[in-house]
Each structure stands twice: as structure tokens, then as C-alpha cells.
Amino acid sequence: MSLALSRRTTLRRLRSLFPTATSTSPATTIPASRRWLSLRELDAEKQDRERVVILGSGWGGFGVARSIDTKYYQPILVTPRTYFVFTPLLAGTAVGTLEFRNAMESSHSLKGVEVVRGYGVDWDPASKSLTVEGIRNEADPGKTFQLPYDKLVLSVGAYAQTFGIPGVRENAFFLKDVNDARRIRSRILARFEEASLPDCSEQDQRRLLHFAIVGGGPTGIEFAAELHDLLEDDLSRIYPVLVNKADITVYDVAPVILGMFDNRLQGYAQSLFRRQGIRVKTNHNVLEVKNDGLVTKEDGHVPAGMVVWSTGLATNPFVKNTILGKGFKLFPDDPKAEELKVCKSQKAGQILVDTHLRVLTIATAEGKEKAEPKPLDDVFALGDCAAVGTQGLPATAQVANQQAKWLAKSLNNAAKGASHPVISSVGKRLVDIDEEREFGFRSLGIMAYLGGWRAITQSGGTDLKGRLAWLLWRTAYFSKSVGWRNKVLIPVYWFLNWILGRDINRF
Template identity: 45%
Template sequence: MLKALTGSSLVKTSTSSPLTRYFGHLSKSKTKTLGKSHGRVIILGSGWAGYQLLRKLNKKDYEVTVVSPRNHFVFTPLLASTAVGTLEFRGIVEPVRGYSKDIDYHQAWVDGVDLKRQVIRCTSNLEDNKGQEFELDYDKLVISVGAYANTFNTPGVKEHGIFLKDISDAKKIRNRVLECFEYAAQPGVSDQEKAAKLHFAIIGGGATGVEFSSELYDFISEDLSRLYPQLMDHTRMTVYDVAPSILNTFDSKLADYATKKFTRRGIQIKTGTHVVRVEKDYVELKEEGKVPYGMLIWSTGLSANPLVESLKDIAKDERSHRILTNEHLQVLDDEKKEPYSNVYALGDCATILNQDLPATAQVANQKAIYLSKTLNNEVKGKPTDQGFSFKNMGSMAYIGSWKAVVDMSAVHEGATEGGFLAWLFWRSAYLSMTVSARNKMLIPMYWFSAFLFGRDVSKL
């Protein structure tokens, strides 16, 4: 192996392989010599914050580079729909490279950031050279790596639970649901085994947990009930939450409305419940002991990304461990709380000092728009003096059977709605927010196909 050092980029490569020539090219790209007046902006992550920023950033004056282990953006509000076949996976993804030919992209993990040298250390996430290390230097760095699911160090969650954060999780869920039904349909399976295998446990009663429970209910009641009618008496769903109610960030009337709808459909809601540990076939609860399940979905909030945890010399929130920034989204020094002028953080991995904003797609999206305007104005010589201000546009959640809850009381007092009209608003709002014209066409097509022909029940 040969260490090739050019400028500030260090790459370990083999001298004879095509990979050498490829990564050797990377090693020669130095900042301030890119033909762009304001140098290289590296964006870490392709989630809501990172993808919106790469779309809005001025690419005539900035060399925009995106580093992310996945080469696409996921429209997460509709992720639960793909887990049960209401939508297909392609309808909610946007390729990073597909948006613009004027950006550079590397499918890799970021292992560390050297703030003094202005360098990021990366590891390739490609199958043909997985683990290959390389470095990239930057003029401006934007950290938008998101966050991981919070397990609260509960034993067994990572090994036996399923999260709902990405397309791979949705595929795993769809296959697991069908696996449970096929298992219960086989001869020789006792009623007790059927009841255990067809118990679907959702840990977390927030918007994600409620929406997934609703989508799963629709899938079972509208599609699987036709294919496995003999198993419906053995099928049940339970939503567990440590809080006193589900949807506790919504207006209390809407939360009560959703609770009543769930109860009438036979979806059990058990609040004030604490999970002790998760095993392969059962979850142990403090209040009930061991409860068997066929599939367990874990949706209980967020924890810090490992990259964020590894970063030194930057300030972090003591409670959430997210990166602390000032009102201009600049990362703060750990000691004096002074900003790094060329390092920014936004999305779920960051929070503003003395502003406890929620880690939601809405906040991440607005931060990305603000930062893009700031950096674009910098090119024009128009510094942005005003800091970031979050405008709460409300919350929405699907609750099944063509009904939803919409809480826009933050926009206008009393602007809350639950039922069919709220569902129409929920669907039309998310369709309008979809990025590409292609997906604006695909999503209604998938919705109509599922309505007309039913959801796909093939294991992938």
C-alpha cells in the first residue's frame, strides 16, 4: 500500500488498481484551486437538511460536495406507507446525483473531522472497496448527519427490534409481517403460537409510531384479512408508551380523538408502560412481565449520531448531546462558546443555544433554507445579520381508515382537525412537498393502484 500525499488530502491506495487512479484524483483536489470563487462546501448527510441545502446552494461560486453512506434522500413522512405497500419504495426517494450535475458525491461514512486542518476523514461504503480510507479538505463544512434511534440502553432492542428510519427498515418490516402470517398459516401451529406470532408491538406513541400502527392496521384489515381470514381472530396490535397519552405533542383533543379511533378498531394502547428488555420472541415490561410478539417496532425518539459523539472541541447540549450552534447555525467552540466561522450544523444532529427546537423534518428543512440564503448572500457581498427563526407550520399524523389529525394551532388558534377532511389535507400537503415531478406522478399512481388492486404481498 502506498500513502499518497498531495496538498492537504491523504489517501491510502494501491498503485496499480483503477481505485488508485480514482482516489488519486480525489487527493489532488485542493481547496481554493477549484475554479470556484468561494471554494468547496462539503455537506455531510443526505437527509432533510443536507438534501435541501445542496438543492438551494449556489453552485456557480461554490464547489458542492456531498458525503453520505446512502446516495439518496428519503421523504420520511411517507416511509410508513412503504412498509406495508401503500406506496412503493421508489416513490419516496430522490437520488443525490440526480438533482444536479454540478455537485460531487461520495458514498462513504465520515469517521472524523479535523477542524484545524479543515479535513474530513472518510471510509468508503461501496461493496467493491468497503473500508477504503480517504480524506477531503473543505473551505466550509456543513454537518447534517442526522440522529440514531434512542434505545435508552434497553437490552435486546438493537438485536431484536426494528426501527423505521430508512428504506431498508421498511423492507424489513414488510417481509416480517408477511413472514408472521405465513408462519401462522402453516399446519401444526397451535392457537397459542398463532396469537404470539401475530401480535405486533409498537414501542412509542409519537407521530411515527401512530402512523405506522395505522398503516399496518389498514394493511391487515383491507388486504391480509382477505388472504388469511382464518387468522384474523388471532391477530392483534399494541402501542406501548411511557407517556400518559399518545401523540402528546398534539392538541389534547386530537390525541383523545386518535385514541378513541384506535380503541374502536381493536388496537390496544398501553401508556405509562416501561420496557425492561427485548428478547427474540417476547418483550419484558415492568408492569406486565413477559409479552410474546411476532414483530416489534421501536420508535421512541432520537440519540446522538456516533460521528457527533466523536467530535472534539465543539460544544454539545448536555441533555440531548446534539451539536450546539449560534443563531446563524455556526458550530460553537466547547470552551468559550465562540463560533467556528466556516463550520455549520443543522438537522437532527444539532440544536441552537438557548433554543430548544424539536428534531423534526420541518426544523431541518427551514434551517437548510436559511443557511443556503446566508451562504448565497455571502457570495453577493450581502451578509445576513438576522439569525435563524423557526416558524412552526403545525403537525399532521395519519390514524388509519382514511382519517388523520392535523394540528395547526401554532399557525392559527383553534386550527385543529380530525377525520376524513384532515386526511385529504394530510395527503395533499405531503404530495405537494414531494421534491421531484417524477415522484409527484408516482405517488398518486401508487395510491390509486393500492386502492384499486390492493397492496402487494410479495416478500422481497
């Protein structure tokens, strides 16, 4: 056992040098997560802490779970995918600039956080309970259980917006999760392999190798840029003849791409894309996506081997149907209790929250339409599924990340301030967040990669474009990546893929 023991010693020694969220050694002062506990055991482990149920493991939910103080709270993360995706790297993983796992962080690595792989399917604000459907493989699908909470954090994100355009769900590729990136990478390489069959006609080759991207926002543009790099750097060496028959087209219904950047940077992006041979078709309306291409109002049927869809966000069905759709009474036994509804943001149908990220409700009784919205003290929403009053914040990782940090800190501070935490009972709030401290978004700037080692960044009044912006872009993303594994692996992959080319194995 000497080697095994020394391994553990080494582990402990190394981990103590690098205190990090990825360390999984049990903490001594707080109950370690035991994964898994029965519901009864969960209640026992709770001790005198409040239970915070967090729905979703994206920038919002994972961020709260990572920063909440487990001395005061028992965080339970309910999520269908048990990992966090570092979304800015996703477009790169879709072409092999990095590997999929470089953009992933396991929620199992969060100290003291219990993880439930499942969906929220119903919510009872009166009894403070969430109905959860665990994800099971075959036996008992759809089996649900009740998970009582003291505080609930809604951070379920949003779905891809398809505008009801036919064929999008069936035939287009999205770019919201690691699995999407994997499908895209596999499709690109499959198309080249198919086009390289000796009996493939030139017409078929041009169809198979036309890659259409719908949506000229940062995600669509960065994917187009990464795809251009893959063709230019790697596939041009492997398929020198075929790569000349490949085409990338970006479609957008708006007159410009990258609308959130100023004109000068937009113009730079446009002209750089032109130089790189990426076609940009603004003012184009996509009418349908088929399995062999897409139909636009302007150009009719355009053959394509892959259509990537990235046109913005639609309300998550759980938010739409359950959170926003159901009326409820906070005190159902009280005959005078008002029926309430969660407020919906006008613009994007998100959950409306106040500046403390508390979910706003409004009485639905007749004649009450003009009543003031009131916050629920124990239910919070953040990220893409929430809108902070009329702040009109963009649905970005940066916003969700800042909200998560703000909320975790507010909850931690509130708990520290409360002199005697006691075991909560249904309907009784224990710790309220400070009314004085409000959430405010501080933009750190926006950036987009454009291919060929060039990017644009816009921060305050400072614009940068070209290689320096690229360096800033890469540094920013690298420094934000979480976990020691990826801190090591990301530079290794960047270096290896630069020297040896991207890994073009398809499986």
C-alpha cells in the same frame, strides 16, 4: 440512431418544460458533476468557488445540497446512503401503501453536486479537512482519505434511542430508513405466511401475529395506523380467519400518546385507535426485547411476532466521539492558541449552534469554563444533530428542512455580496454569512395519520380531525414530494392500491 436521437430530443424538450432538481442534464453555466473526479480533479474543478462539504443526505444535508448555488460553491455530499428519504411516507412504505422508491430521491440527481458514498470519520478544524472513509465492498475496507473544505455542513442526523434496554438492537425493528421499512414489510408478510401453515397452533398464531410498537410519538402511531390499514384492507381478504387473531399494541412509558398534540386531538386519537382495535398501553415500561416478544414491567413477558421501536433519538457516534469529543486548536502553531471544544446541548447531547447555525465552541483551559461560546465561521450544523441555542426545537423534518433552506440561502446571498471571490487557502475564510439575518423556526403545524382514512392536524390554533385532516395530510405530503418520477408514481400507486389492494408479495 433516429429513435435514440429523438429520445434525447424528447428528453431535452420535456426537461425544459419542467425545470426540477431531478433533471440530470449538465448545466451550461456551471461545471456539471462528472462523478467521479480524483481528488486532484476535484481541486481543479473547484475553480474560484468555495468548497462546501456536506455530511449526510437527510432533510438537512440534501436540502442544503439541493439549494446551494453551484456558481459560487462546490458542494460535495458525503453520505453512506446516496439517496434522500422523504420520511413522512416511510411508515406507509413499510406496509405497501406506497413503494419504497416513492419515498426516495437520488442525490445523484442534484445538478453540480459531487457525491461521495462514505462516512466522516475524523475532522481537523485547523487544517479544515475531513477524513472520509469510502464505503467499499470487499477490497481495502477502512481506507480513508482527506477531503479539504472551505465550509463544512454537519447534518448527520441521529440514531434511534434504545435507552440501553437489552435486546432492542438485536431484535427490534426501527423505522428510520428505507431498508428498515423493507425489513418490516417483509416481516409482517412472513409472519402471516408462517401463521398460515396448516400445522401452526392457535397459540403460535397469536404470538406470530401480535405486532408490538414501542413509542407513541408520530412515527410509532402512524406506523400502527398504516399496519391497521394493511390488516383491515388487504390481509383480511387474503387471510380472513387469521386476521382475527392479529393484534396491534402501542406501548409508551408516558401517560399519553402523541404528547405534542393538544388534549382534544390526543383523546380523538385514543378513541379512534380503540374503535379500530389498536391497543394503547401507556405508562408501560419495556424492560427487554426478545426474539419472540417483549418484557414489560407491568405485563411481564408478552409474546410478539415483531417489535417496532420508535422511542426518540440518540446522539450519532460520529458527533459524540469526534465532533463533541475532541479538543482542538484553531492555530496549532501559535503557542498562545486556546484549546477549544464544540459545545454540547444539555438536553439531548446535540451540537450547539448559534442562530446562524454556526457550530459553537468554548475554550477548555482551566478557569475558562465560564467563557462565552464562540462560533466557528466555517462549520455549520443542522437537523437532528444540532440544537439552536436554547430554542428547544423539535427534532423533526420540518425544522431540518427550514434550516437547510435558510442556510443555503444565507450562503448564496453572502457569496453574491462578496465582490471578488478568490481561491481560498487553508485557514482563510472568504465568505461570511450575514450576521443580521437569523434563523427562526416557523411551525407550519403538526399532523399524524391515524388509520382508516382519518388523521389529526394542529396548526396555530386550528385543530382538524377525521377525514378532512386526512385529506390535508395526504395533500401536504404529496405536494412536498420531490421529483417528477414520484409526482407521477405516487398517485398511480395510491389509486391502484385503493382499487386492487396493496401488493403483498414478499421477497
